[in-house]
Amino acid sequence: MLRDKMRNEEYFNEAIKFTDEYISEEIEYINTTNPLKPLAAMKTSAGLCQITLDRLEFCYSRGDKIEKSKNYLIDLLKYREMQLHYADLLPKEEEKHRVEWERLGFSTYKETFTWLAFAVSAGASQEYLKKLFYLVDNTGLDILFDRIAVKLGDTDRPIGTKVLYAKPYQLLLDALEAKKEQQPMLMNKFMDAWYPACVKNGFYDTHNITNNFGYAGYWCFEAALVTLVFKLDDSGYRNHKYYPAALVHGD
Template identity: 75%
Template sequence: MLRDSLRDKNYFDEAIADIDDSIARYQKRLAQPEKLVPYGRMGGSAGLCRLILNRMKYCYSRGDTLKNLQHNLVDLLKYREMQKKFADELPPEDADRRVEWERLDFSTYKETFSWISFALAAGASTDYFAKLFKLVDNQGLDTIFDRIAVKLGDTDRPIGTKVLYAKPYQLLLDALEAKKEQQPMLMNKFMDAWYPACVKNGFYDTHNITNNFGYAGYWCFEAALVTLVFKLDDSGYRNHKYYPAALVHGD
């Protein structure tokens, strides 16, 4: 059943077909890495990771089951590992260029939370998460991210003392640290602030674009992730328009 209310199924069918074509082109290029410059190999792998994660978002909005996304999670980890391999092989003059793909800037921070939320909802193994958190690294920089990592098995990880992006994620931290009876109100407050805080993010306002497939849905996967990891009662915010409830409840 369609989960998104701003596009119809035909739109998502066409968007997924389009992104599958893009994924196939990237895979074809990476099948012959010797024909790419070192930075191109790393960038191509990172591009594939982005495409695969976007594909999962399109599929979620269309109403696909989480089971149907498991092969995407396998591929996402594979190409993230490939990205790391090619980054490690960069010549000295290009070594600094890896930072644009590996640091937790606002977009990467959000995308990594999305990846973890899909993996957790789909029942990824402890080994999968161990590999994921080793690849993402950035230990001790963000208290929400670090706490999630520790809960999912990265137990030796140092925990940061602040959130990297206070707007809007301080509200999410407030919800996690609040008393149980206050959490629904604070989670709603966080999600209310989430979309406006993404005004400079690439997905903002994409539902108004009519000449491409830039819109994949407005889902606050971070909210589903903390609900799953910290076992929050979401009955007070389950119907929020940005909340991807199916990741938590499997419906």
């Protein structure tokens, strides 16, 4: 059943078809271009990560069962490994370019939470999660991300002392640390603040775009991730418009 209310099933069918074609073309580009310079290969691999993540979101909005995401989660890990492989091959004068793909900027921070939310919901193995945390790295920089990582098995990871992006993620940390009876109110408060705080993010206001597949849905996968990892009772915020409840409940 369609989960998103701003687009119809045909839109998501076409969007997913587009992403599949794009992925095939980019893989062919990597496999047939000889020689392919490391910088181009790194950027292409990063693009494959992004489009695969987009595909997961399109499928969620369309109403696909979460278990169908497993193969694409495997692909996403593979593409991220490719990205690191080619980044390590960059000549010294080009090493600065890897930073934009590997540091936890606001967009990559959110995307990493989204990746984790799908992985945890789909029952990712400890081996998968271990590789994911190795690839993301950025240890000890963000208390929220580090605490999630430790809870998911990265037990030797140093834990940061602050939230990298206090607006809006301090509210999510506040909810996590609050007493049980206060958590629903704080989770709702976080999700209310989440979309406005993403005003500079590429997905913001994309429901108004009609000439491409820029819109994948407005889902706060971060809220689902924290709920899953820390086993929160979401009955008080399950119906929030930005909450991807099916990731938690398999609906």
